[in-house]
Amino acid sequence: MASSSSSSFLVSPSPRTGNNRRIELAGFDLWTGLHIDNLFVYPSEINIDRFKEALSRTLSLWPLVAGHIRAEDNEHYFIEMSDNPIPVTLVVNNALNKWPRDSNVIVELSENVLSPYVDEIRVIDLADNSQDEPLVRLKLTHIVQSGEWVLGVSWSHILGDAAANLHFLNTLSCYYQQIEPLGPSPIFQRRLWREDEADESFLSLMKQMRDAKPMAEIMKASMGDQQSYDPVNLQFSGEQLARLRTLAGGNSVSVQDALSAYIILTLNTYCYYNNDERRILRTNTAINYRGVSDSIGPKGLVANGVLMMLSDDFDDPYSLSSIAKTIRRSINKSREPKFLGTWIATADGLMRKIFRNKYSIDMRLIPNEIVVNSHTRYDWAGLVDFGYTNKCRFYTAWTGALYLRAFLLNPVKHENEWLPRDQNGSEIAFRVETDLKEKFLNAWKQDISENFENVKK
Incomplete structure (x- = not known):
């Protein structure tokens, strides 16, 4: 028997609903080189006929x-809703005896976990109108020996951010289960920002965009960070997070702030x-x-609806509550x-400039x-479980130097039994200097034990 077939x-x-209508892209949607790649692992069958029907409806x-x-004119860019088909790859894998990963959500790019299970979309040249690369690609893998199925998704950042991606996939999961999507309805029209709505004084809040560089320069610096920083992946129970929130200020801050x-x-x-x-x-x-103001970004907006908000300096960088409350103040201000409108308009203009210069945002480490x-x-x-409640696991790749990524905990399978899922727990991963990693982990373990x-509050 062949180890796998594809x-x-x-x-x-x-029915077809696009009718070649056009949605003009804002500057902040011109993320041409980026795509969001994620994996979902299911304990049993994804029925292909039901999947096709659900995808068609979605x-x-x-x-x-x-x-x-x-x-148009290398100045205006659109998504033309041309009702094109989406490619789906189906792999039958006879070689693996089961899904090889544990329940950690965040994996390292270098471990090559996602690539065998994802058909990456190709980088789209926005100036090439003859190019018909799809904006999303899906891949299903059936691990025959265990009966598990894996869904790999590659989603163009031009379509929207992770929230838009999840909204789409939740609709697919709901239609597969023959239930109505949760809502809100997707809204594709986005606001186009004018230059006179921007404010140059905001540029100091967006250093990564302001200091954009050619991709080769950024990759060189990024590789250096990856080599001198080591990944750290921590899990916190819902109980531990509630305790931290109490220490950090209770209801005046969020669990994530804490x-x-x-x-x-x-x-x-x-x-x-x-x-x-x-x-x-x-x-x-x-x-x-989304949801702050309908004129800026309604709840159902399918676009890149994210801003990067720089906080003030902490009053006391050695106090849990001081740090948490400063973070909360910055988030409140962003809303x-x-x-918000001035920030987006300023960033929108910067993104258009970055795109014209063929530069990339500089996500380097910034001191302090x-x-x-x-x-x-x-x-x-939970939202893309295709009916396998508390038995679907989600995976995403990449950690960065002093770049905190946090997700809800995956369900955990112990031998052949699914354990009750801690709905309020979190996993957080980032990279810290190699020579400091052990110090950090020892301090964390001590805090957990106590x-x-x-x-220090």
Whole structure:
């Protein structure tokens, strides 16, 4: 028997609803070189006929996803809702005896976990109107010996951010189960920002975009960070997070504020104490701005609806509550419509400039800052479970130097038994200097054993 076999098929929207309508892209949607790749692992069969039917219905409700990129005058870019089919690859794997990973959500790119299970979309040249590369590719893998199935998704960042991606996949999961999607309905029209709505004084809040560079330069710096920083992956129970939140300020901060503050406090206390160059003084937080104002970004917006919010300096970088409350103040400020509109308009203009220059955003380490990108408000495993409640596991790749990524915990399978899922727990991963990793982990283990009794509030 062959170790694996592969076939593919195309799924078209039914009924067709795109009718070649065009949606013009804002500057902040011109993420041409980036795609979001994720995996979902299911304990048993994904029925192919039901999957095809569900995908066909989903594409009918989401005609943007079945569209193609079009350009006019190299100045205006559109997604034309051309009702094109989406390619799906099906692999039958006889070699593996079971899915080889544990339940950690975040894996290392270098481990090559995702690539065998994902058909990556190709980088789209926005100026090439003859190019008909799909904006999403799907891949199903049947692990025959265990009966498990894997869904790999590659989603163009031009379509939208992770929240838009999850919204689409949740619709697919609901239609597969023959239930109505949760809503809100997808909204494809996005606001186009004018230059006179921008404010140059905001440029200091967006250093990574302001200091964009050619990709080769960025990759060189990034490779250096990857070599001198080691990955750290931590899991916190819902009970532990509730305790941290109480210590950090209770209801005046969120669970994520408290978790971010704890990581920063531990780094500052045990790794960067009295080190002016490395001590963390500010956060740069990814914030979903949907729902703040319908004129800026309604709840169902399918686009890149995220801003990066730089906090003020912490009043006390060695105090859990001081750090958490500073983070919360910055998030509250980002949700003031006037501030938000000016931030997006300024970033939108920068993105158009970056795109014209063929540059990339410089995601390098900035002294005294840490990035927070939390997905704990999104239950990826639960919302794309195809009916396998608390038995679907979700995986994503990449950790960055002092770049905090947080997700809800995956369900855990112990031998042949699924354990009750901790719905309120979180996994957080990032990279820390190789020579400081052990110090950090020892401090964390000590805090866990003492139930955070000696954490400085």
